[in-house]
Amino acid sequence: MDKHSSQSSLVASLQDVRRDSGKTYSQIAAETGLTNVYVAQLLKRQAQLKPETVPKLREALPCLVDHQIQEMMRPPMRSYDPNLIQEPTIYRLNEAVMHFGESIKEIINEEFGDGIMSAIDFYCSVDKVKGVDGKDRVVVTLDGKYLPYTEQKSEHMMSRQHPGGN
Incomplete structure (x- = not known):
């Protein structure tokens, strides 16, 4: 197999x-x-x-x-099937991120600075709540650590350090 x-x-x-x-x-x-x-x-x-x-x-x-x-308990091979986008819920989640993504990015930058949300140090949950109209609503929480972009200074690049100092 x-x-x-x-x-x-x-x-x-x-x-x-x-x-x-x-x-x-x-x-x-x-x-x-x-x-x-x-x-x-x-x-x-x-x-x-x-x-x-x-x-x-x-x-x-x-x-x-x-x-x-x-x-x-073994490290997984994380992947996805590209055909999953055909599934309506997954398509709508992608659509929501694409539609709101630029605004979310701008707010992350406004609130935190130049950086991104980690998808590794990350928590996600799906919850069900009642809306003000009494209808069921889906709440998807994406809770990722903020990771600032770093200025790439050559002196901080360990692979360029020579043995015994600079």
Whole structure:
């Protein structure tokens, strides 16, 4: 079995464990102390399961087997299927970022300076709230560390440092 089909098989088995448990991502998140999106990332092998989280995840999903846990603890190959853009929810999320992105960037620069939001030191959650009209609303929270761009001074570039000093 090649790596891609092995990965797909593992993800399918992890999704089966969650479905068979009858629990939602949010329920598992509440039991493990993780965000609901991070739980989904773990079960799609887009995030790495940390050793300190294993007991909580095993308690939340007791049907996980050792092989699945061991695979989840390995660094994942983070990727996405370019065909996902065809899925309407993903398309709309991309559309929202594209539509509001320039304004968000300007506000980040205004509030923080010249920099970006990290997608590595990052938290994400999806929540359900009632709007003022009483209808359900989706709240997607993107919570990333601010990373300033640095001025690239050659004296700070370690690869240009000579042994024993300058």
